[in-house]
Amino acid sequence: MRPDELMREAKEMGAPYDLVCLVAQTGKLPVPNFAAGGIATPADAALMMQLGAESVFVGSGIFKSEDPPARARAIVEATTHYNDPDILARVTEELGEAMPGLDIATLDRGALLQQRGM
Amino acid sequence: MGVKRSMKLIGVLALQGDFAAHQRALDRLGVASRQVRNLRDLEGISGLILPGGESTTLLKLLDSSGLKEAIVDFHRQGHPLFGTCAGLILLSRQVLNPEQPSLGLIDVTTMRNAYGRQKESFETTGEANFGEDPSLPMVFIRAPRIVRLGESVTPLASYQGECVMAGQDKVLVATFHPEMTDDTRVHRYFLDMTSNGSLSSS
Numbered sequence: 001m002r003p004d005e006l007m008r009e010a011k012e013m014g015a016p017y018d019l020v021c022l023v024a025q026t027g028k029l030p031v032p033n034f035a036a037g038g039i040a041t042p043a044d045a046a047l048m049m050q051l052g053a054e055s056v057f058v059g060s061g062i063f064k065s066e067d068p069p070a071r072a073r074a075i076v077e078a079t080t081h082y083n084d085p086d087i088l089a090r091v092t093e094e095l096g097e098a099m100p101g102l103d104i105a106t107l108d109r110g111a112l113l114q115q116r117g118m
Numbered sequence: 119m120g121v122k123r124s125m126k127l128i129g130v131l132a133l134q135g136d137f138a139a140h141q142r143a144l145d146r147l148g149v150a151s152r153q154v155r156n157l158r159d160l161e162g163i164s165g166l167i168l169p170g171g172e173s174t175t176l177l178k179l180l181d182s183s184g185l186k187e188a189i190v191d192f193h194r195q196g197h198p199l200f201g202t203c204a205g206l207i208l209l210s211r212q213v214l215n216p217e218q219p220s221l222g223l224i225d226v227t228t229m230r231n232a233y234g235r236q237k238e239s240f241e242t243t244g245e246a247n248f249g250e251d252p253s254l255p256m257v258f259i260r261a262p263r264i265v266r267l268g269e270s271v272t273p274l275a276s277y278q279g280e281c282v283m284a285g286q287d288k289v290l291v292a293t294f295h296p297e298m299t300d301d302t303r304v305h306r307y308f309l310d311m312t313s314n315g316s317l318s319s320s
Contacts (some may be wrong), residue, residue, distance in 0.1 A: 056137075080133050080179055081155055 028052070040065070040098040042078030042091050049082035066096030126312060129154040129163035131189075133179040135171020135204060139297040143305050155189050165198040165312040168205030168296055170259065173230065176204055177219060186221065193223055198288040198311040206291040207262055214265070225268025226287040232263035236313075244277035244294070248307060255301050257284065258292040263293060274307070 001009070001024055010020040022030060035048035036057035045056045056079050058072075065071045074091040081087040110116060119282060128144055130137045132153035144151040166189065168176075179224070180186040193199055195205060201209040210228040211221050218230075233240075239259045246254040254275055266282050269275060274284035275292070283292040296304035 076175070076179070077182065085153070087156075 025078055038076070042071075042074045042088060042095075045075045046078045046088055048080035055079075061099050064099040066098075071095050071098075126150065126164045126309065127152055127162060128309070128312070129160060129166040131166060131168045131176075131185070131205070132173075132183070133183065134170040134175050134312060135297065136295070136297065137167075137169045139295070140167050140169050140305075142201075143297040143302060146300075147302050147305060147309065149309060154185070155187065156183055159186075160192055163197075165308065166192060167308070168193055168201040168208055170198065170203030170298070173204040173207040174212075176208060180208070190221060190223070196288060198290065198308065200290045200308040200311075201221060201262055202292050202295055202297065203259065204215060206264075206293060207312065209291055211268070211290055212266070224284070224286045224291055225271050226264050226284060226291070227266035228262045228269075228293075229265050230262050231260055232265070233261050235260060235262050242277060244275055244282060246275045246283075247305070248274055249303055251303075253297040254303065256296075257298040258294050259298075261293045264291075275304075 006020050007017055009015075010017040013020070017037055019029075032054035033052065033054045034057050035051075035053035036059075038061070039048065039056060039058045040061040045058065045063070048056050056075070056106050057073055062072045062075065064100055074095055077091045078088055081091075101114075126149055128149055128151045130140045130144075130151050130153055135190060141151045141153070152159060152163060154163070154166060154316050160166070168189075177186075180189070189199070199209060201207075206226075207213055207218075207228050208221055209223045211222045211225045212218050212227040214227060214229045224312060234289060237255075237260070238260075241255070241257050244254050244256045245252045256275075256277060258277075265279055267284060268286070271280060271284050271286045273281040273284050273291075275281070277294075283290075284293055285291070288311060290308050292304060296302075
């Protein structure tokens with residue numbers, strides 16, 4: 001984009017012009033992108049890295065799985081070797097069950113943060 | 119010299135840490151680089167950079183990938199190594215705070231987190247003992263300190279009178295992050311080690 005177009009974009013986004021120029025030039029923000037939320041498998045972590053994240057943050061995905069130590073090790077390996085399908089396949093073996101998904105419709109009313117519109 | 123440099127391929131250990139910043143520093147010098155994650159990535163490179171990161175995590179990943187022994191072999195074959203921050207911790211003979219295993223390829227004792235926690239990170243200007251201009255910008259991020267320097271280790275830069283960059287044979291280490299500044303002299307110093315290495319080993 002031309003400088004005047006970048007200036008217009010910066011105005012529309014309400015973002016600093018220098019930062020918009022930098023992102024246009026480098027294709028990314030000048031800070032690491034941490035991916036978090038809902039990551040439950042080594043493949044999830046690898047996908048985040050393939051999409052451009054610099055780091056992956058996993059909490060429940062490990063601690064609510066069947067075998068947390070094994071899954072933690074596997075997710076670390078998958079984050080490092082995110083572009084190596086052989087390693088991804090190997091570390092994914094024998095991990096037990098992943099964190100179960102939760103359907104919002106089945107949650108108790110008491111577990112909901114707000115109940116407007118119900 | 120310029121032609122030789124542009125043909126050189128430098129490996130950057132990419133298990134974890136700021137390997138991308140080292141690659142950008144090498145880009146600025148017009149030097150090709152390759153991310154090293156497994157044994158076959160070591161083939162055909164002239165030198166290896168061990169970046170900053172979290173040294174305990176790096177150690178675990180070095181073990182699981184088999185790269186720990188392979189890097190020792192790579193060094194034994196006469197190839198230069200360059201460790202910054204956590205990379206220095208990995209290369210040290212001895213590590214304190216806490217004690218942990220290391221590759222032991224340079225005769226120094228290194229203390230982890232020696233300036234304090236993350237918020238004690240800082241940017242400053244130190245003194246280089248190499249080249250013509252002693253003024254060298256330095257970025258210290260939760261940095262270690264070299265608390266003992268072996269007799270055959272050469273101090274190459276200092277900050278407040280303490281050695282923060284050193285070399286021994288084919289191993290170069292720095293407690294700070296030259297890859298986080300625009301100054302390319304430290305990386306050029308390492309590249310010169312790879313040139314000398316290929317001359318003497320061929």
